[in-house]
Amino acid sequence: MFKVPVHQVAGHQAIGGKLGPLVDDDGRFYKPLQSGERGSTEKAFYTSFSSNTSIPEDIRRFFPVFHGTQVLEASDGSGPCPHLVLQDIVSGHLSPSIMDIKMGANTWPPQSPEDYIARCLEKDRETTSINLGFRIEGFHIYRSKESDLWKPEKQFIKSFSAQDVRLVLKKFVSSNASPDLDLNPDCAFASIVYGGSTGILAQLRELKAWFEVQTIYRFYSCSVLMMHGKGGSGAAVKLVDFAHVVDGEGVIDHNFLGGLCSLIEFISKATQDEYPNKTCLKDSENNRSSSDNCTCE
Amino acid sequence: MFKVPVHQVAGHQAIGGKLGPLVDDDGRFYKPLQSGERGSTEKAFYTSFSSNTSIPEDIRRFFPVFHGTQVLEASDGSGPCPHLVLQDIVSGHLSPSIMDIKMGANTWPPQSPEDYIARCLEKDRETTSINLGFRIEGFHIYRSKESDLWKPEKQFIKSFSAQDVRLVLKKFVSSNASPDLDLNPDCAFASIVYGGSTGILAQLRELKAWFEVQTIYRFYSCSVLMMHGKGGSGAAVKLVDFAHVVDGEGVIDHNFLGGLCSLIEFISKATQDEYPNKTCLKDSENNRSSSDNCTCE
Structure with missing residues (x-):
């Protein structure tokens, strides 16, 4: 009845007799x-x-x-x-490409023990968290053939620079994603996955509007999961990992929100230069139709 | 020809032969x-x-x-x-009430020396910076009589809790502002200073829209100055103190932006309960007219 999930990209994994979901x-x-x-x-x-x-x-x-x-x-x-x-948020998706993004420049709740804060701060500075307000924790990307999966090692992902993150956000929506840095991602699914009124950017902006006013929870060390199926179908955003959520006490989660704004801007920018005349992501927020002379910078 | 400014609320002051502006x-x-x-x-x-x-x-x-x-x-x-x-941004304002708010949960640029980061982090945690995404650095408030100024000591301001910040944001727009914690602020100027299409909230929201897209600068340890004249006239927002600005390198200033969103939410909330039937601050964003049955929560 119970199986080890095949689509987990970060966190403890139930492989080789280890404890996992x-x-x-x-x-x-x-x-x-x-x-x-x-x-x-x-x-x-x-x-x-x-x-x-x-x-x-x-x-x-x-x-x-x-x-x-x-x-x-x-x-x-x-x-x-x-x-x-x-x-099971990936159930029903065939061959889903998934990316796990840990949100916030600071991953430690303010009331944590000193040694925990020090360890988190070190990781936040070593990775892109402090710089970008988020870091990629893991991902896997399906390529043209169903069995053809690119799932990099943790260590590879940990060393990402801002520029690497930009590139991987493009590869995530490409049909030719590969570890080969010289191979330009084709961004074949960028407009369908990131753009449009139901795409990932629209979903992230809905979340942002809520984070601008909600003062119930503060989501330290929580992840945004982005996923899509073959051909860019069923693009979805989910929040997971709530082991460090604390009471908002009437204050918005400016740490998560800042990182979310940065992620939104990053995805918009990273994909804009690839297909400026295909779909204008900035315009898609207002559901305006794309056009060849759209002028988003 | 040169004089010591009388309206400085934070930073090095040219008093008693010290170096200042x-x-x-x-x-x-x-x-x-x-x-x-x-x-x-x-x-x-x-x-x-x-x-x-x-x-x-x-x-x-x-x-x-x-x-x-x-x-x-x-x-x-x-x-x-x-x-x-x-x-001189206060020149021309008669008896201006001024508040200096240092922005961002983290006041240290990522590339700073270790000892500087440690000192900043300690201050950010001791004050409200980490919790609220901003901290009040200084303020003075004119009361009914022109000569009647309330300007608290640095040490008093440094110990502010989130609840103190809420209260002081109300006192800042009250005609009866005083250090007496038992005296309820009357929020007499709240709607004219914070609300409306040209008030401080509208100005902060304009800034926010820019911070959501600008990737030129990152404003570490920069301050938002809020000011208004007698009777709440001439409400204005200015940014000052750029000694720790670094190149944005294509990334938005999520640290400043998060704090700005928090400040906007704080001012909205702190003043809403004082005059829910006078002006609806959330509605004022859209320039809708206030009404007695406005339902902003």
Whole structure:
């Protein structure tokens, strides 16, 4: 009944007898409750969020549906262990390309222990977090043939510069994505995945509008998952990983929001120069039709 | 000819023979060039900004006009010293109430020396910077009588909590502002200073729209000055202090922008509960007329 998910791009993975999440055939994703405060924080977040009536429905769709917790045999064979039962957000997507982007310049909640802050700060400075307000944590990209998957090593991704991030955001929507830096990404799916009224940019802008006013939660170290199926179909944005969410206490999550604005600007810019006359991403926000003489800079 | 400015609320002040800025009667503000990199960075910023044709005129008005540099006798009597010659942004305002707000959760440019980062980070965590994305650096508020000024000590301001910031943002637009925490601010000028199509919120939202796309500069440790004259007249926003501005390198200033969004939300919220039936600040963005049954939450 339970299987190891094939489409996980970051986080602990249930490979080689290690503890990791499981999925079933009914579209559910079983995430082992992390030990200590992380597990209790994530469970508390899902419980609070799923019952909070002030969350707009349009925003709720960006979060995995929560089905409670369930004790089941851990993937590492260590015995029964409590799992969060969540919607399997990639279920139903055939060959989905996925990118996991950890949001915020600062990944540490302000009240964390000193040694945790120091470790996070070091990672935030070594990666693009401090510079860009986000960092790519993992991704995999399907190419033309269904079996042809490019999934780079963690270490490769960790060393990304801002320029690498720009390039990978293009490769993510290309039919010729590859580790070969000399091969120019064709951005074949850029307009369908990123652009348009239902594309990823439109979805990120909806999220942004909510983050400009919501003061309920602060999402430290949370990820934006971007995904799309073959040919750029079904582009979707989801938020995952809530082990470091804290109470907003009446203050907006300026850390997440700043990174989100940066990601939006990055995706717009990174793809604009590739197809300036195909679709004007800036215009797509207002659902204006694309035209050959569109003048977005 | 040169005088010590009476309306300075933060920064080095030319009092008791110390080195600080001077003003003249022609509306110019002479800021001593800081030693080392800070001075050269600030001069380089003003030089770059004043000649950059890609800055929209609507945005340029938020910055002091730059008139070059001039060597003049330092305010501390230490001899001739180079000064930045700037527009005196409070010149022409009678009895201006002023607030200096240092922007960004992180006040340190990423490439700074380790000891500088450590010192900044400590201050950012001790004050409201990390929590709110901004901190109040200084302010003074004129009350009913022209001579009646409330200008608190630096130490008092440094210890502000988020709740104190909320309260002071109300006092800033009240006719009965005082250090007495039990005296409720009357928010007499809130709608005229913060609201409306030319008020401070509208101006901050204009700035925000620019920060969402500009990738030329990153304004670390820069301040937003908010000011208004007697009775709430002439509400204005200016940016000052550019000693830590760095090249944007194609990335938006998500650190400043996040803090700006937080400040906008804070001012909206802090004043809404005081006069929900007078003016609806959220609606004022769209220049809709206020009404007694306005329903902004």
